[in-house]
Amino acid sequence: xxxxxxxxxxxxxxxxxxxxxxxxxxxxxxxxxxxxxxxxxxxxxxxxxxxxxxxxxxxxxxxxxxxxxxxxxxxxxxxxxxxxxxxxxxxxxxxxxxxxxx
Numbered sequence: 360x361x362x363x364x365x366x367x368x369x370x371x372x373x374x375x376x377x378x379x380x381x382x383x384x385x386x387x388x389x390x391x392x393x394x395x396x397x398x399x400x401x402x403x404x405x406x407x408x409x410x411x412x413x414x415x416x417x418x419x420x421x422x423x424x425x426x427x428x429x430x431x432x433x434x435x436x437x438x439x440x441x442x443x444x445x446x447x448x449x450x451x452x453x454x455x456x457x458x459x460x461x
Contacts, residue, residue: 407434407449414438414447415460 369377410431417423418438425445427438437448447458 407431407436410434410436411447411449411458415458418445418447418460 414423414427414429414436418425418427423438425438425440427436429436431449433451434449435451437450439446439448445460447460449456449458
């Protein structure tokens with residue numbers, strides 16, 4: 360008659376508590392991963408650097424006229440000539456960078 364022995368089981372409160380803890384752990388992990396990936400995407404400047412190289416090439420081969428202004432995604436690109444020096448500026452909401460071309 361070992362089959363009829365009572366098997367100890369968890370109470371409803373214990374089950375709900377465990378479920379809530381599991382959900383909280385997964386939510387925290389999801390928020391952490393979201394912050395990591397969004398930060399990586401926002402700091403990625405490979406697209407603008409490739410566009411700057413392309414504009415530099417076009418400028419050296421007289422395919423674009425100076426002064427030149429362009430919006431590239433969230434970046435604003437400006438090419439100007441100052442004191443016999445050509446300057447490529449690109450800015451976004453956070454930072455601004457400048458490249459001097461001879």
